[in-house]
Amino acid sequence: MEQKSQITSSINSISSLHIVTCFEDLANELFCEIFEYFDYISSYEIFFNLNQRFRNLFINSPHPIKINFSSLSKSIFESSYENIILPYQHKIQLLYLSNPFIIDFFLLSNSLIQNFINLQTFLIKDIESKYLENLLNDLLLLPNLSTLVIICKHHYVSNRSNLYKQVFRLSALKYCKLSLNPYKVFECVSREGADRIPPCVETNKFSPLTHLIIEDTIVLYELSALLSYVPQLRHLSINQLCTSSNVQPNICPIVSQQLTHVSLHLGNVYFDVFELLIKNILHQVQVLHISTPADQTYLNANRWESLILLYMPYLQIFDIDYHVYTSRVDGEIYRNLIDQFESSFWIEQQWFFAYHMKVMGDYCQIYFYSTNPYKKRQFTLDLELIKTTTRSTKQIQMNSVHHLKIEDENCTINCINYFPNVTQLTFKECLLQEKNYISPNILNRIFPLKQITELNIFLCNSYFKDFIQLITSLPNIHKLCLHRSKFQKDFHLSKQVENFHNKIKDVTIVIRCAFEDMKFLVNFFPQLQHLTISMTKGCFVEIIQYLLSKNNEKTPYLNSIWLKSFDLSLSEKIMAVLQSEKIRHVDSMSNSSHDIRLWCETILPSTNNNCTVEYDGHLLEEDQVIERKGKLYKVEDCALQRAYNACGMYLLQMVSIACDVIQNEKHKVPSKRRVRKSLRRKLLTESCCETLCTVAEMIRYCPSH
Template identity: 40%
Template sequence: MPRESITCFEGLPNELIYEVFKCLDYFHVYKAFFNLNLRFHDLITNSSLPIEINISSMSKSEYQQYYSDIIETRTHRINSLCLSNIFVCGLVQSPIRILSTFCQLGRLIVDNIQSKYLENLLLQLMSLSSLTSLTIISLDDVNNTNLICRQIFRLPALTYCKLSMRNYRDHDVLIPSTTDSYSPIEHLIIDNDLDLSQIYSLLSYVPQLRRLSLQRPSVSWKQRANTSPPTLKHLTHVSLNLDRISFDRFEEIVKNLFSTIQVLYTSIEYNTDDAYKDSRKWEQLILYHMPNLRVFDIRDVRKATHTTDNNNLPILDNHTNQFTSSVWIKKQWFFALQHYKLGFGSRQIFYSTCPYRYE
């Protein structure tokens, strides 16, 4: 091959090099090219392309240099920021201290943050009119989760929010329901230990909600006096962890909140309430209170209670076999039951094999 036909990376036009940069972690781009030569230094510093910052597995010295060269001087270009390194929040050179200058920031993920930094973080976010996605995962107990939630609900452009805040001390504190202060959030994921009234109060702030995921509802999932369920006219997708919730409590929230949903994902592990195995209860709940449901996905793990026949094959649970009526066949929802050994005992998993209804 003639030597003049061979093209090295540095010989590519700027437009192609920028396309390559888009496919790489920006820290790797910085490490590889920032000090390579004047051309690449200028390509990085003079570009108008948005920057996605991911601060996870880097040393403290690497971060401090990265902060000085890129983060502090390019805040107007940063549209995504992921902080998952514990040491970062406590530094003088922390992005949290200058978040209000990130005028193009659209997505923020803060993982393993200590609770003492949360209030300042949210104060910084109030001026960000482009922030549409927020994830907060705390490292320790959060004493003022209600205040934190109310500040989050004031963010003007937020449409996606995921919260995982340890809040054992606030378990009995109820955030006031609202009738005049609403959030634009459409997708909400809550991984907190909340009872039913706390859930109702939080949901009163998000009338535009379309997707809801409750990962850790409280074992004391009960409705307190003077609380009532909000109206969620746009809710279509729900994901629930029902490990510690009785079927009666689950039925209550379905009747109060889920009349419009189209998709339901449920995960149940070692719940001793046999009502979850009763197909007739499910049929009544779906037909009368979730009439628009088109996707029903269930995964129920529990201790096996089966016996064996003369050939030592398991005899399946009679309750589980009931999920074969005309209701399930008409909707084309089908299920399977699997048994497996675990230590000295055995387990069974009842799960959807075809959760989608074909129109």
């Protein structure tokens, strides 16, 4: 939004100096700002071939290039590689890879990444472990690489200690996030003595890292060794810190004066061991976030007070997250322990807490956490709030939460928290069933509905009409996961659905259902680009045959399909379907015998240039414009649509408005959108000033179109 405001301000300042009669009158500097507003590949596709001036702006632009290769069709990637990557590799500053086919292409190409000499930020997701060592060797040759994010597939990484040492050798690295073995169990780690991270012995080979995030399991005896490589480290986050069942906890004291921000998920590290960790390593910490095991000592307020006063003199923020299942009788013991956190010490520090409990027969679930500040990115609504230690009765603002899980209807209705920054929403159990259905009005009281971009629905058996209502209330969803969820047979709403629009582009379906039901469900997402289907048995062959048919215009933008957990006997049938001449071109990749990824060409909806529309006794041809009650209308895709005269300085504003509020206008746009090749060859002023533009035409200049 700030960038858009800057562009608008620049337009206003230019227009105050002289009259701008067409879009091309804007200064080159302003166009460069506009290109920054779009994703680079999208802006290249939109503007490069408009005329020679735009082409020169791209060729001679001094601005660095930021490339995001996530959801692209094969043809667009090949075009981008030939026209952007190869000629401008020295200007690339950011590179993000997540498509497995594109990852393979980059990593199997002969030292391609070595040529990005000005690369500063490199992010790679779902890389296979076999590529890691060679990749890190290539990265050693990049003198400006300051940010690195590596997220490995769920494969076992055997040489993790060498990989860590390679990362620490990157000479300019300041920020690093590593996810090598995120699901590795404690026992497995403890047996790998040969793969421990050794202490740094070369005093001239320290890493310049200041931020390190490890989504991996680190054994306690490795921590001192790991910190010996990074003396300038200020922020440390470890997803799983554990003790070994075979080795006594041994925490070597280390001077780490710079380490002030620490976030730890303490797998099986009990309080006595954690106390040693604070005394020997973390005594300089100013901000502490911990998620603890079910050790009752972590709820001993007096021990915490003593530890903080004696060994944590600089602590400013204390954030604890404690979760335990226990007997209903012992639940009262926990209540008494938690009451101790209301003493003057905690109140003077302005550290407040909340206590939730849920009784389940003879057992209960207890959740105790900090509320001031609450710094977790995820929160679950499933336990009843018992009390808070704060004296305030105001609604608690949970600003750090980006992922909200809803598992209990009553907790949602009675929720006193507000989550202003939530973008990911998860429903669990049966909360979409009619008797438990939570209306959008209730949801809007606890988070802004329009902010949700990702929706996950688990273990629900609901009516399709309620699903439609939910999607309607969340207009900006881009990603949807339906996991073991079923819909009642109310698919008779299909006529209503045909006129329903959504922005969902990434869908995961983990449902066993008939082909017609799967077909109907997939057709519900006309902007679908990536589809994941996971089921042991079902209609794999039929749905692939349907989706990839050259005649299928229901999902024209679909470019990636991931088939997971299918019956091995279907593999040959699926491969036979892919060889058919009726199927568009597809590249396939098999990660295992039950797992196939497909990368396919997109198909544009068919055009109809010879249609006519009858109005007031006259036949109107395609592109013909008429005026009705003082408003302009244009025949677009065989329908009469509202048209706009967007000349000069108003053009950019009109396109921007169309991109931002297209959901409110989509009822005026036919479900089958045309994309005529001639449109992108014209000047923007010719498209929208001389011949007028409908909303459908304007949004072709949006990044997502």
